[in-house]
Amino acid sequence: MVQIARDPTLPVPPNLNEEEQRATMVKASNRRGGGEELTVLPVGTPPLGGRWNAVGTIAAPGSAKPYTIYVKSPHKRGPGPKGTRSNHPLSDPGTTPLVEHKPHVPVGTAHDDAHQTTQNPATLSWLSAVETDALAQATEELRAVVDNPAATEVQIAGKAEIAVKEARRVALLGGSDAGTMKEVMRAVDRVGDMRNAEFEAALQQEERLPGSISDDKLKKLAERTVAGERQRQMMGSGSPRAMELVAQAIVVSADRKADAVQNLLDQDKRSTGSVTDAQFQTAIQDFVAISRQSQLMGISPPKLEDPMATVAQVLRVMIQRKTESRLKLVQQKAASGGGVTEDQIQKATDDLNKLKEAARSLGVPVP
Secondary structure, X not given: OOEEEEOOOOOOOOOOOHHHHHHHHHHHHHHHOOOOOEEEEEOOOOOOOOOEEEEEEEEOOOOOOEEEEEEEOOOOOOOOOOOOOOOOOOOOOOOOOEEEEOOOOOOOOHHHHOOOOXXXXXXXOEEEHHHHHHXXXXXXHHHHHHHOOOOOHHHHHHHXXXXXXXXXXXXXXXXXXHHHHHHHHHHHHHHHHHHHHHHHHHHHHHHHOOOOXXXXXXXXXXXXXXXXXXXXXXXXXXXXXXXXXXXXXXXXXXXXXXXXXXXXXXXXXXXXXXXXXHHHHHHHHHHHHXXXXXXHHOOOOHHHOOHHHHHHHHHHHHHHHHHHHHHHHHHHHHOOXXXXXXXXXXXXXXXXXXXXXXXXXXXXXXX
């Protein structure tokens, strides 16, 4: 297996992206088949001296920045066949060739012939080229899909998951995953922007065509947007637009819940008893829930300026209905042959008292 031996004692050229250099070096090694001492430097960097020979150029993964490939002429290490790629001695056919990562070797210094091996672990950080190459490929594929305007959220998330997996593997081997995590950050931001755009489009449609977006869909869009924003924040990023959209959706829902309660009150006023207690209770529960959400978000939709006044209005209607219903039972029992039992009257009394107690707990005055 080809491996990379990094030499931390050698200086680095100014502005060198070592993550990109390492990925480019692995790409060059794979292209040439491995088995060589090889390094790459950005085109324009002073050439290496000693036994380093420039053998061509290669584009860096992702950025396509041109690098010059340098290969070192091998030492003759034994009586192996002269001219072979690795020139191993016949007695040591399994020696592992190295791809040496030397960021820069000044021309004429003795460093260019220095040969590092695993026998000096204090100055070497070994990284499997197979793992590094997989990371470089995953990072490049993630970058490509993020840059593709037609890419879907599923495609971006899939590539990001693969890149994170490879980055963790390389990090465990002592390598750097900084370049990959930058692309993961871009992917998270892109997904967040996509979710914001989807949510905003739905709200704009609702504004043009009131009632065209259901409460369930608004809720799901809000949950997706909030989840995307949390991912951004976990990565050290964030967008205020996400919570602005959630606030807009709450205003839409608040208006709907308030209108639903008012419509029931108007209906019951026109036709007493046409609205059931269950309908009133459901409408009030939804109304109170959206009022609390609004308070938590720090917003005050116009139709929720005095939510308790609306709640009190409904409770008074329900209390009046239950009072009349209980009174009717009492009157029926008093009449001969009414067919009303004490248990029925007691249940009606208990229901009325519970409703009054609920009203008092909310600060609604009741008789």
